[in-house]
Amino acid sequence: MLNEAITEVVDFITGLGLDADVTENATAAANSLSQGRAVIVVPPPRITALTTVTAEFEFKTIVAAGPFDNQGRAVQTLEPLLLALMRSDLMPSDAEPNVFQSADNYPYPCYVLTHTTYSD
Secondary structure, eight states, X not given: OHHHHHHHHHHHHHHTTOSSXXXXXXXXXXXXXXXXXXXXXXXXXXXXXXXXXXXXXEEEEEEEOSOTTOHHHHHHHHHHHHHHXXXXXXXXXXXXXXXXXXXXXXXXXXXXXXXXXXXO
């Protein structure tokens, strides 16, 4: 159930055709960021409701970009991605600024989008 929910979100975001690598893998995210690519990371969700037939998941999807040492350029890269995601059927309820501590040990500017999905 959890893997299916994560895959569904990854596939949906990938289908938007954004200029970013979409993954649930933190190591892949680090590789993308170190190569100058923006990344959208979909970690496991919080389970907010669960019955024998349905589930509700709250995702905290991370949208990160570099360079880690130039916030202005990173924000320029993040802005069109955030606008596209906020306007999509993903329907995030908010986007909080944060720092993504990548596996390459650099802190990349990011936003964490909160959105809910349902599974039956």
